[in-house]
Amino acid sequence: MRQVTVAHAHCDLFCGVYDPAQAKIEAMSVMKAAEKYQASDDPVFRGRAVHIKEERAELVKHHLMVLWVDFFTEEHRKEFDNLDDLFWRAIHQAGDAKKSVDPADGQKLVDLIDEIADIFWQTEKAKTSGVYPPS
Amino acid sequence: MRQVTVAHAHCDLFCGVYDPAQAKIEAMSVMKAAEKYQASDDPVFRGRAVHIKEERAELVKHHLMVLWVDFFTEEHRKEFDNLDDLFWRAIHQAGDAKKSVDPADGQKLVDLIDEIADIFWQTEKAKTSGVYPPS
Amino acid sequence: MRQVTVAHAHCDLFCGVYDPAQAKIEAMSVMKAAEKYQASDDPVFRGRAVHIKEERAELVKHHLMVLWVDFFTEEHRKEFDNLDDLFWRAIHQAGDAKKSVDPADGQKLVDLIDEIADIFWQTEKAKTSGVYPPS
Amino acid sequence: MRQVTVAHAHCDLFCGVYDPAQAKIEAMSVMKAAEKYQASDDPVFRGRAVHIKEERAELVKHHLMVLWVDFFTEEHRKEFDNLDDLFWRAIHQAGDAKKSVDPADGQKLVDLIDEIADIFWQTEKAKTSGVYPPS
Amino acid sequence: MRQVTVAHAHCDLFCGVYDPAQAKIEAMSVMKAAEKYQASDDPVFRGRAVHIKEERAELVKHHLMVLWVDFFTEEHRKEFDNLDDLFWRAIHQAGDAKKSVDPADGQKLVDLIDEIADIFWQTEKAKTSGVYPPS
Amino acid sequence: MRQVTVAHAHCDLFCGVYDPAQAKIEAMSVMKAAEKYQASDDPVFRGRAVHIKEERAELVKHHLMVLWVDFFTEEHRKEFDNLDDLFWRAIHQAGDAKKSVDPADGQKLVDLIDEIADIFWQTEKAKTSGVYPPS
Numbered sequence: 001m002r003q004v005t006v007a008h009a010h011c012d013l014f015c016g017v018y019d020p021a022q023a024k025i026e027a028m029s030v031m032k033a034a035e036k037y038q039a040s041d042d043p044v045f046r047g048r049a050v051h052i053k054e055e056r057a058e059l060v061k062h063h064l065m066v067l068w069v070d071f072f073t074e075e076h077r078k079e080f081d082n083l084d085d086l087f088w089r090a091i092h093q094a095g096d097a098k099k100s101v102d103p104a105d106g107q108k109l110v111d112l113i114d115e116i117a118d119i120f121w122q123t124e125k126a127k128t129s130g131v132y133p134p135s
Numbered sequence: 136m137r138q139v140t141v142a143h144a145h146c147d148l149f150c151g152v153y154d155p156a157q158a159k160i161e162a163m164s165v166m167k168a169a170e171k172y173q174a175s176d177d178p179v180f181r182g183r184a185v186h187i188k189e190e191r192a193e194l195v196k197h198h199l200m201v202l203w204v205d206f207f208t209e210e211h212r213k214e215f216d217n218l219d220d221l222f223w224r225a226i227h228q229a230g231d232a233k234k235s236v237d238p239a240d241g242q243k244l245v246d247l248i249d250e251i252a253d254i255f256w257q258t259e260k261a262k263t264s265g266v267y268p269p270s
Numbered sequence: 271m272r273q274v275t276v277a278h279a280h281c282d283l284f285c286g287v288y289d290p291a292q293a294k295i296e297a298m299s300v301m302k303a304a305e306k307y308q309a310s311d312d313p314v315f316r317g318r319a320v321h322i323k324e325e326r327a328e329l330v331k332h333h334l335m336v337l338w339v340d341f342f343t344e345e346h347r348k349e350f351d352n353l354d355d356l357f358w359r360a361i362h363q364a365g366d367a368k369k370s371v372d373p374a375d376g377q378k379l380v381d382l383i384d385e386i387a388d389i390f391w392q393t394e395k396a397k398t399s400g401v402y403p404p405s
Numbered sequence: 406m407r408q409v410t411v412a413h414a415h416c417d418l419f420c421g422v423y424d425p426a427q428a429k430i431e432a433m434s435v436m437k438a439a440e441k442y443q444a445s446d447d448p449v450f451r452g453r454a455v456h457i458k459e460e461r462a463e464l465v466k467h468h469l470m471v472l473w474v475d476f477f478t479e480e481h482r483k484e485f486d487n488l489d490d491l492f493w494r495a496i497h498q499a500g501d502a503k504k505s506v507d508p509a510d511g512q513k514l515v516d517l518i519d520e521i522a523d524i525f526w527q528t529e530k531a532k533t534s535g536v537y538p539p540s
Numbered sequence: 541m542r543q544v545t546v547a548h549a550h551c552d553l554f555c556g557v558y559d560p561a562q563a564k565i566e567a568m569s570v571m572k573a574a575e576k577y578q579a580s581d582d583p584v585f586r587g588r589a590v591h592i593k594e595e596r597a598e599l600v601k602h603h604l605m606v607l608w609v610d611f612f613t614e615e616h617r618k619e620f621d622n623l624d625d626l627f628w629r630a631i632h633q634a635g636d637a638k639k640s641v642d643p644a645d646g647q648k649l650v651d652l653i654d655e656i657a658d659i660f661w662q663t664e665k666a667k668t669s670g671v672y673p674p675s
Numbered sequence: 676m677r678q679v680t681v682a683h684a685h686c687d688l689f690c691g692v693y694d695p696a697q698a699k700i701e702a703m704s705v706m707k708a709a710e711k712y713q714a715s716d717d718p719v720f721r722g723r724a725v726h727i728k729e730e731r732a733e734l735v736k737h738h739l740m741v742l743w744v745d746f747f748t749e750e751h752r753k754e755f756d757n758l759d760d761l762f763w764r765a766i767h768q769a770g771d772a773k774k775s776v777d778p779a780d781g782q783k784l785v786d787l788i789d790e791i792a793d794i795f796w797q798t799e800k801a802k803t804s805g806v807y808p809p810s
Contacts, residue, residue: 016707021696025806032691043313043583044641047590050317065200069227077223084219088212092204101314131700135810151302156291160401167286178448178718179506182455185722236719266295270405313583320587335470339497347493354489358482362474371584421572426561430671437556448718449776452725536565540675605740609767617763624759628752632744 018071020117021132023063027113029056030097031106038103050101057098060109064091067116071129080119090116153206155252156267158198162248164191165232166241173238185236192233195244199226202251206264215254225251288341290387291402293333297383299326300367301376308373320371327368330379334361337386341399350389360386423476425522426537428468432518434461435502436511443508455506462503465514469496472521476534485524495521558611560657561672563603567653569596570637571646578643590641597638600649604631607656611669620659630656693746695792696807698738702788704731705772706781713778725776732773735784739766742791746804755794765791 033053037046068087077083090112097105120126121134168188172181203222212218225247232240255261256269303323307316338357347353360382367375390396391404438458442451473492482488495517502510525531526539573593577586608627617623630652637645660666661674708728712721743762752758765787772780795801796809 016711017700017704019696019700021694021807022700025692025694025697028806029692036691044586044590045639047317047587048594048639050314051321051591051594054318054321061200061204062197065196065226069196069223070230084223088204088219091200095205099315099318131703132696132807151306152295152299154291154295156289156402157295160287160289160292163401164287171286179455180504182452182722183459183504185719186456186459186726189723189726234720234723266298267291267402317587320584321591324588324591331470331474332467335466335496339466339493340500354493358474358489361470365475369585369588421576422565422569424561424565426559426672427565430557430559430562433671434557441556449725450774452722453729453774456726456729536568537561537672601740601744602737605736605766609736609763610770624763628744628759631740635745 016129017131018067018120018126018129019131020063020067020113020120023060023067024110024113024117026056026059026063027094027097027106027109029053030060030094031103031110034097034101034103034106037101053101053106054098057094057109060094060097060113061091064094064113064116067120071120071125072123073125076119076123076125080122083119086112086115086119151264152266153202153255153261153264154266155198155202155248155255158195158202159245159248159252161191161194161198162229162232162241162244164188165195165229166238166245169232169236169238169241172236188236188241189233192229192244195229195232195248196226199229199248199251202255206255206260207258208260211254211258211260215257218254221247221250221254286399287401288337288390288396288399289401290333290337290383290390293330293337294380294383294387296326296329296333297364297367297376297379299323300330300364301373301380304367304371304373304376307371323371323376324368327364327379330364330367330383331361334364334383334386337390341390341395342393343395346389346393346395350392353389356382356385356389421534422536423472423525423531423534424536425468425472425518425525428465428472429515429518429522431461431464431468432499432502432511432514434458435465435499436508436515439502439506439508439511442506458506458511459503462499462514465499465502465518466496469499469518469521472525476525476530477528478530481524481528481530485527488524491517491520491524556669557671558607558660558666558669559671560603560607560653560660563600563607564650564653564657566596566599566603567634567637567646567649569593570600570634571643571650574637574641574643574646577641593641593646594638597634597649600634600637600653601631604634604653604656607660611660611665612663613665616659616663616665620662623659626652626655626659691804692806693742693795693801693804694806695738695742695788695795698735698742699785699788699792701731701734701738702769702772702781702784704728705735705769706778706785709772709776709778709781712776728776728781729773732769732784735769735772735788736766739769739788739791742795746795746800747798748800751794751798751800755797758794761787761790761794 030053033049033056037049037053040046040049064087068083068091072083090109093105093109093112097109117134121130126133165188168184168191172184172188175181175184199222203218203226207218225244228240228244228247232244252269256265261268300323303319303326307319307323310316310319334357338353338361342353360379363375363379363382367379387404391400396403435458438454438461442454442458445451445454469492473488473496477488495514498510498514498517502514522539526535531538570593573589573596577589577593580586580589604627608623608631612623630649633645633649633652637649657674661670666673705728708724708731712724712728715721715724739762743758743766747758765784768780768784768787772784792809796805801808
C-alpha cells in the first residue's frame with residue numbers, strides 16, 4: 001500500500017511548528033488564576049477563576065502530550081532518559097494544579113515546563129521547529 | 136491554605152470512572168475508517184473517511200493520556216516498568232494511524248491499547264474504576 | 271448527480287463502530303460525581319464536581335443521539351416500538367442529572383442506558399458494530 | 406436532599422431561550438455548501454466545502470436534540486404525536502446531508518426543520534422562549 | 541500559483557449564510573442566565589447559571605467576530621464608519637457580561653447586537669445571506 | 676447589586692496572561708501547512724494539510740480576538756489609532772490564509788501578527804501580562 005510509506009515520510013515533514021511556549025503561557029494562566037482566587041472573596045469571581053484554571057490546565061495537558069509524542073522522537077527519549085518521567089510528572093502536575101487553588105501548584109507546573117523547554121532547546125530539531133528560543 | 140490539602144485528598148477521590156474501552160472503541164473506528172477508505176474510490180467519501188479518522192485518532196490520544204496520568208499512579212509505574220514506554224508508543228501510534236490510510240496502522244493501535252487494557256485490569260484500582268472487565 | 275447515490279450507499283457502510291458502552295461510562299461518571307459532591311463540603315471541590323458532571327452529561331446526550339439516529343434504523347424503530355420514547359427519556363434524564371446533585375438521578379440515567387443496551391445487543395447489526403457485548 | 410427538589414424546579418426555569426432559527430441557519434449553510442461544492446471544480450475548495458458542511462450538519466444535530474428533549478415536554482409529545490418521528494427523521498436527515506454533496510439533501514433538512522418550527526410556534530412556551538417568530 | 545486566485549474568488553462565494561440572529565439568541569441566554577442567577581439562592585443552580593452564561597457569552601464573541609471580518613467588507617467599513625468601534629464595544633461587552641451577574645450587562649449586549657443587526661440589514665449583501673430579516 | 680461592581684473591578688484583575696506568541700505560533704503552522712501542501716502530491720496528505728491549516732487559522736482568529744478586546748483597552752485604541760484596522764486586517768487575513776494554499780498568505784498573516792506584537796510590547800500592560808518579550 002503505497003500511501004502508507006509516503007505518509008510515514010510525511011510524519012517527519014509534519015513536525016513543523018512546536019514550542020513549549022504554548023504550554024508555558026497556559027500554565028502561567030493556571031498559576032495566576034489561583035492567585036486571583038486567593039485574593040478575592042466574591043463567590044462568583046472565585047467560581048470563574050476555578051473554571052478558567054480548569055480549562056487552561058486541560059490545554060497544558062494537551063500541549064505537553066503533543067510535545068511528548070509528536071516533537072520528541074525515540075532517539076530523543078534515549079538521549080534524555082528522564083524524558084518520559086518528566087512528562088508524566090508535568091502532565092500529572094497539570095492535573096494537580098487543576099484540582100488545587102494553591103498558586104504553588106501552578107508554579108510547580110511552570111517549573112516542570114521550564115525543565116522540558118530546557119531539553120527542547122538542546123535538540124537540533126528545535127532549531128527549525130521552535131519559535132521562541134531562550135534569549 | 137486549607138483547600139489545597141483537601142484538594143489533594145480529592146485527587147484520589149476523583150479517580151472515579153476509567154476504562155480502556157473508551158480508547159479502544161475510538162481506535163476501532165480509526166481502523167474501520169481506513170478500511171472503508173481503501174474500499175471506496177469516491178473522493179468525497181474518501182475525504183470524509185480521512186477526516187473522521189483524524190478526529191477519532193485525536194480522541195484516542197486524549198483517552199490514553201488520561202489513563203496514563205490520571206488512572207495510573209507512581210506505584211503502578213514502578214510495578215509495570217514498561218508503562219511509560221507503552222503509552223508513548225500507543226499515543227505515537229495514534230498519530231501514525233492519523234497520518235496513514237493503511238488499516239494495519241489502526242490495527243497496531245488497537246493491539247497497543249489491548250496491551251494497556253491488560254495491565255489496567257491487573258491493578259486493584261481497576262476493580263472499582265473499570266466498567267467493562269474482560270469477560 | 272452520481273455522488274449522491276454513492277453517498278447513500280456509504281451511509282450504511284459507515285455504520286462502523288457503535289457501542290452503548292460510551293454512553294454508559296460517561297453516565298457512571300455523572301453518578302459518581304454526584305456522590306462525591308454529596309460526600310464533600312469543600313466549595314472548590316463541589317464546584318468542580320458539578321462542572322465535571324455537566325460535561326459528562328453533555329457527552330451522554332451526544333452518544334445517545336448518535337445511537338438513536340445513526341445506529342438504529344427505521345426497521346429497528348418498527349421492531350422496538352418504544353425506542354423513540356426510551357431515547358427521549360434517556361436524553362431528557364441526562365439533562366435532569368446535569369441539573370441535579372442527587373446520585374439517584376445519575377443512577378436512573380445509567381438504568382435507562384442499560385435498557386437501550388439491552389435492545390442494542392438484540393439487533394443483528396450490533397454483532398458487527400458493537401465492541402463490548404454483555405458477557 | 407434539598408438541592409435536588411430545587412434543581413428540578415429550576416429545570417423548568419432554565420427553559421429560557423430556544424429558537425429553531427439556530428438549527429435552520431446551520432441547515433441553510435449545509436445546503437449552500439453543497440451548492441458551492443457542485444459549482445466548483447477546485448479540489449481544495451471542494452474539500453473545504455465538504456468539511457464545512459460536516460461541521461454545520463453536526464451543529465444542526467445538536468440544536469435539534471436540544472429542542473427535542475429540552476424545549477419540548479412530555480405534554481407536547483402527547484399533543485403533537487408525530488414529534489418523536491419528526492425529530493428522528495430531521496436528525497437522521499442531517500446525517501444524510503453530511504454524507505451527501507447533493508443540495509437537495511440540504512433542502513430536505515431545511516424543510517424538516519420548518520416543520521419542527523411550525524409546531525414550535527404553536528406552543529404556548531414558544532411565546533416566552535422564542536426569539537424569531539414567523540412574521 | 542493558480543489555486544490562490546481561485547481561492548480568493550471563493551472567498552466571496554463562501555459568504556453564504558450569515559445572520560445576527562445567532563449572536564442575539566446567545567446574548568439573550570446570557571441575559572436570562574443572569575436573571576435566573578439573581579432569582580435563585582441555591583449555590584448549585586447559581587454555579588450552573590454562571591457557567592452557562594460563560595459559554596453563551598463566548599459563543600456571542602465568536603459569532604460577532606465572524607460577522608465583523610467575514611460578512612462585513614472593506615467597503616462596508618467605509619460606508620458605516622463606526623463599524624469597528626461598534627464591534628469592539630459589543631465583543632468587549634460580551635466579556636463584561638461574562639464577568640457580571642447583572643442582567644443589565646446582558647441587556648446592554650443585546651442592545652449592541654441590535655445596533656449591529658440594524659446595519660447588517662441595511663446592506664445589499666444581507667438580502668442573500670441573511671435568514672431572519674426584521675419583520 | 677454588589678457583585679456587579681466587584682465583577683467589573685475583577686475585569687481588570689483578570690487581564691492576567693496575554694502574549695501574541697500564541698497567535699504567531701499558530702500562524703506559522705498555517706504557513707508551513709501551505710508549504711507542505713505545495714511540496715506534496717499525495718491527495719491524502721494534501722487533504723490533511725488543508726484541514727490542519729483550517730484549524731490553526733481558526734485558532735489564530737480566536738487568539739487575535741482575545742488580544743483585541745481583552746488585552747487592549749479603550750485607551751490603547753486611542754493611543755494606537757490604527758489598532759482596530761490592524762486587527763480587522765489580521766483576522767480577515769487569517770480567513771484568507773484558511774481559504775488559500777499559497778504560503779504567501781500565511782506569511783502575510785505572520786507579518787500582521789508581528790505588527791500587532793510590536794504595538795503589544797510598547798504598552799505598559801505587556802510588561803506584566805506578556806511572557807515572551809522580543810529579545
